[in-house]
Amino acid sequence: MALNKLFTGLTLTSTSIARRTIQTSCYNFASKPNIEKPKPGFGKSYRRIVHFPEEYTVKPLNVTNLAGRDPVTGRLVAKGIGGGIKHKYHWIDWYRKGPTEGPPQEEKVIQIMEDGCRTSHIALVAVGDKLKYILATENMKAGDIIKTSCHLPRIPVKANEGDAYPLGALTTGTMVHCIEKEPGMGGLYIHAAGTFGTILRKQDDRIIVQMPSKRLFSFDQHCMAVVGRLSNVDHGNTPIGSPQRNRWLGNRPRSGLWKRKDGRHGRKIKPPKPIKEISFSNKKQLPAISLSMCP
Incomplete structure (x- = not known):
C-alpha cells in the first residue's frame, strides 16, 4: 500500500509539472511571437518614408521619419538614427x-536650392508650361538654358554642362552623371554631391564609363546621361563642426558604449611599473685553453 501511494504521488507530481511547463511555454509563445527582425542594408532606408502622390508635382512632399525602425514591426533596425530637423522632400524627375530627331529641346533653369533629404543641390527647371526638379551641376545658375535630346548623331556632340544626351552622342572624356541603367529607365547612377563619371571609350555599341569608385561600367549607347559634375562639391570635405549640428542632421549620439580610457580595447589607467634596476654583472673570465699536438 505504501508503494502504491508513493507511485501515485510521483505520477500526479510529474503530470502537474508537465502541465505547468506546457502552459508556461504557450504563454511565452503567445506573448512573444516569433517575429524576424529586419536587417539593415539591401537598399532599404530606415530613416524616412516619403508619401508620393499619384501624379508628379513640384510641391514639397510630406515625410514620415522612422528613427531607424522598421515601419511594419516597429523594431529598431539601424542604430544611431533619430531626431534632426524636419525636412520636406522635393520630387526629382x-x-x-x-526629341529623337531635329534640334534638341531647350529648358530654362528657374532656381537653384538646397534639399535637406539629399547631398547635392537641386534645380527648378521649366519645360514648356511644366515645372520639374533635376539635380544641379557644379556651375549651374538661374537663367541658364540647358538642352535635352534623344537623337544619336553620326558625329559626337560637344555638350555643355547640364545638357542631357545619349552616351553614344558624347565625346570621349566627358564628365557625366544620372546615367540610365537601361534606355528609358531614368537616371539611376551617380547622384551624390560632387561626383561624376568619365566616358573612356566605345566598344561596338557599348560605352565604357569610369564610375566615381574607379570601376568600369559598360552601358548601352542609347542610355541617357547628364553632362557635368554634380553640385555641392565641398560636401565631403566639410566637417560637421559640433555635436549639436550632428543632432540637426538626424544622428543620435552613441556616448556610453565605448570610453577611451576604460572601455573595451581602450587605454586602461594602470599604476606605473616598478623601478627597474640596471646593473652590470661581474662575470669571471674563463681560463685560457692550452692546445698541444700530443694526445
Missing part, C-alpha cells in the same frame, strides 16, 4: 526626355 529622373527622366530627361527629348
Whole structure:
C-alpha cells in the first residue's frame, strides 16, 4: 500500500509539472511571437518614408521619419538614427526626355536650392508650361538654358554642362552623371554631391564609363546621361563642426558604449611599473685553453 501511494504521488507530481511547463511555454509563445527582425542594408532606408502622390508635382512632399525602425514591426533596425530637423522632400524627375530627331529641346533653369533629404543641390527647371526638379551641376545658375535630346548623331556632340544626351552622342572624356541603367529607365547612377563619371571609350555599341569608385561600367549607347559634375562639391570635405549640428542632421549620439580610457580595447589607467634596476654583472673570465699536438 505504501508503494502504491508513493507511485501515485510521483505520477500526479510529474503530470502537474508537465502541465505547468506546457502552459508556461504557450504563454511565452503567445506573448512573444516569433517575429524576424529586419536587417539593415539591401537598399532599404530606415530613416524616412516619403508619401508620393499619384501624379508628379513640384510641391514639397510630406515625410514620415522612422528613427531607424522598421515601419511594419516597429523594431529598431539601424542604430544611431533619430531626431534632426524636419525636412520636406522635393520630387526629382529622373527622366530627361527629348526629341529623337531635329534640334534638341531647350529648358530654362528657374532656381537653384538646397534639399535637406539629399547631398547635392537641386534645380527648378521649366519645360514648356511644366515645372520639374533635376539635380544641379557644379556651375549651374538661374537663367541658364540647358538642352535635352534623344537623337544619336553620326558625329559626337560637344555638350555643355547640364545638357542631357545619349552616351553614344558624347565625346570621349566627358564628365557625366544620372546615367540610365537601361534606355528609358531614368537616371539611376551617380547622384551624390560632387561626383561624376568619365566616358573612356566605345566598344561596338557599348560605352565604357569610369564610375566615381574607379570601376568600369559598360552601358548601352542609347542610355541617357547628364553632362557635368554634380553640385555641392565641398560636401565631403566639410566637417560637421559640433555635436549639436550632428543632432540637426538626424544622428543620435552613441556616448556610453565605448570610453577611451576604460572601455573595451581602450587605454586602461594602470599604476606605473616598478623601478627597474640596471646593473652590470661581474662575470669571471674563463681560463685560457692550452692546445698541444700530443694526445
